[in-house]
Amino acid sequence: MKKIGFDNEKYIATQSAHIKERIAHFGGKLYLEFGGKLFDDYHASRVLPGFEPDSKVRMLCQMKDDAEIVIVISAGDIEKNKVRSDLGITYDVDVLRLIDAFRGIGLYVGSVVITQYAGQAAADAFKKRLTALGMPVYMHYPIAGYPGNVPLIVSDEGYGRNEYIETTRPLVVITAPGPGSGKMATCLSQLYHEHKRGVTAGYAKFETFPIWNLPLKHPVNLAYEAATADLNDVNMIDPFHLETYGVTTVNYNRDVEIFPVVSAIFEQIAGESPYHSPTDMGVNMAGNCIIDDDACREASCQEIIRRYYQALCDVRMGLGDESSVRKLELLMNQANVSTANRPVAAAALRRADETGAPAAAIELPDGTIVTGKTTALLGSSAAALLTALKTLAGLPHDLHVLPQLIIEPIQKLKIEGLGNHNPRLHTDEVLIALSISAATNPVAELALAQLSRLSGCEVHSSVMLAQVDTGVFKKLGMNLTCEPHYQTKKLYHK
Incomplete structure (x- = not known):
């Protein structure tokens, strides 16, 4: 019998409590960027035995009276019919699926935001379809020099051009069909508009992986790298957190690389940044709910091996390249496992x-x-x-x-x-x-x-x-x- 390594009920309780604390810290309004999968998080359930695939939505359901969902989709992804590989449906169709799924469990979906809109005909058609279905739609636009041109970004010609999203609840969950949809930019744009209206609001990020309070080379974190081998994501020590607090934590390269820009945007909007590191921005409590580290290590090692086999098959089918295979071989070496395991x-x-x-x-x-x-x-x-x-x-x-x-x-x-x-x-x-x-x-x-x-x-x-x-x-x-x-x-x- 496989061992349970994760306390799911503790996770739901502590995670919802921690998010409520963050809402209160910002005076009662929080924009929460939700990374990863809200529904059917099977990767987490495989590497953390005991984690239920629907844990995140169950956690949100505990706060459903205070929460509303905003779904973000890129106009470019609509235009090129980008497909979710795990479901085999396009991102725009997945938006409709997500709306139904959220409503089906009693969560309120406030609106849809189409980001990076530059006149794409497919985006216009999708907006028309959503509007006909009674769903409010807001348009956000490209900003020249994003994300480096902070003075332009934090101005009436940057975030100021974006349509202000009307929200009514203390917790606004920003989610999307997949990566690269513009969730963080949507959150920061809202902070700009809220600040101009004299409304105090905050931002936080919810990513399950990498788990910030596990070691850098812990198999659970290595398994996250394995899952994103085709994206070239790399786990790394958060240098800002180490410098500020003298504490070693784990984040991934994209958040570490963008943090100075995000911090500068915060300073432009509100005069100072509420965070000293990417780790500070996060609210993930999964690492505190591991009850059997050995069970999670073994499960994660098996996940790395499975990802390796999938990469080999993807190459054979012409759907992947050798670089992913090589990266996964390195990860197996770091985890000290092979296909013999x-x-x-x-x-x-x-x-x-x-x-x-x-x-x-x-x-x-x-x-x-x-x-x-x-x-x-x-x-x-x-x-x-x-x-x-x-x-x-x-x-x-x-x-x-x-x-x-x-x-x-x-x-x-x-x-x-x-x-x-x-x-x-x-x-x-x-x-x-x-x-x-x-x-x-x-x-x-x-x-x-x-x-x-x-x-x-x-x-x-x-x-x-x-x-x-x-x-x-x-x-x-x-x-x-x-x-x-x-x-x-x-x-x-x-």
């Missing part, structure tokens, strides 16, 4: 060598590893999934829970009805077949009932899987890695 990978490769065909392996919650081989009926990942369910149910390995009379019609439909060349069942088809069988077969019903126990389990395939299989493992909450090899030598792969 992933037992499920070794098991899949052994099974593939034994059978001479693709194979997959799954590590169950108690550490047991089961494998699946390629057969005439099932793909290896489907076979491994079925074996895992039978093992969790305490059923014999050689017991057939899917009779031929259920499998054969599905294969016939695939080949004769849908024109597929591969008759073997994918993971989704196996689960559908198992569901059908469970209606009349108590053994199949028992196996299907184990599905929720697969969440958090490790999976490895000796070949890169089809999208349908990777999608099923993701939906089940399983951590999949693959060897960077295609099953066939074809040039086109679905």
Whole structure:
């Protein structure tokens, strides 16, 4: 059984209390830049075992009467149809998804801000769409020389040109579909406008990673670098905090590099900066809620290895470059791990060598590893999934829970009805077949009932899987890695 390393309830309580303290410190109005994912923060849940993916929104829900959400999106991202890789949807569509998601849990969404607007037709169309849906939209504009030209930025021709966002609550959470949307600039623009109106307001930043009060090379912080290897983010000691307080804290390069400019902007707006370092700006309390450091270290090391495999596969598919792979190799060296530290990978490769065909392996919650081989009926990942369910149910390995009379019609439909060349069942088809069988077969019903126990389990395939299989493992909450090899030598792969 995997160890819990993080106290989630303590996190929700202490984090909300700390944000309330920051609101009070600034006289009752705080613009909070929210980095990372508000919903479904699976990276945090993987590296901090016990962290729930929805922890951040649960924390905000404790303050929902005092909070409103402002969603920021760049006009350039709208124009080029930028896509969220984890969801496969464009940023503008994700704004609509986020509005629905926030409203669905009782959080108030006040408005949408389109940043870097310079007459983009797609941005105009999106504004029209939002307005028709009853959502207030504000436009912010490019500023020449940003962020270095502080005198221009903090003037009527800089932030002053931006439309003032009407807000009504003490906590204004600024979030976005992804990085580079302009969250910080939106916050600082609002501070400028509030100051001109005689309103006292403050700014703070909420980023879960890197965790400022963990060592620089702690695996949890190294795992953050691994997650952002393609962005060239680098964790570093906060030199401003060290100089001011004599205390070593961790931040990342972009915040450290921009801090002198941000501090100068604060001084231009209000006469002095409220912060002496990037660490001061943050409100993250995650580091105070780790209850088993060893468990978090082990989980983070596994995450680094998984990121490495993903980078290898991205290169193989033409979606990444070797620089990310090299960086991840360095991070593995710093964490003192290698692919040999992933037992499920070794098991899949052994099974593939034994059978001479693709194979997959799954590590169950108690550490047991089961494998699946390629057969005439099932793909290896489907076979491994079925074996895992039978093992969790305490059923014999050689017991057939899917009779031929259920499998054969599905294969016939695939080949004769849908024109597929591969008759073997994918993971989704196996689960559908198992569901059908469970209606009349108590053994199949028992196996299907184990599905929720697969969440958090490790999976490895000796070949890169089809999208349908990777999608099923993701939906089940399983951590999949693959060897960077295609099953066939074809040039086109679905």
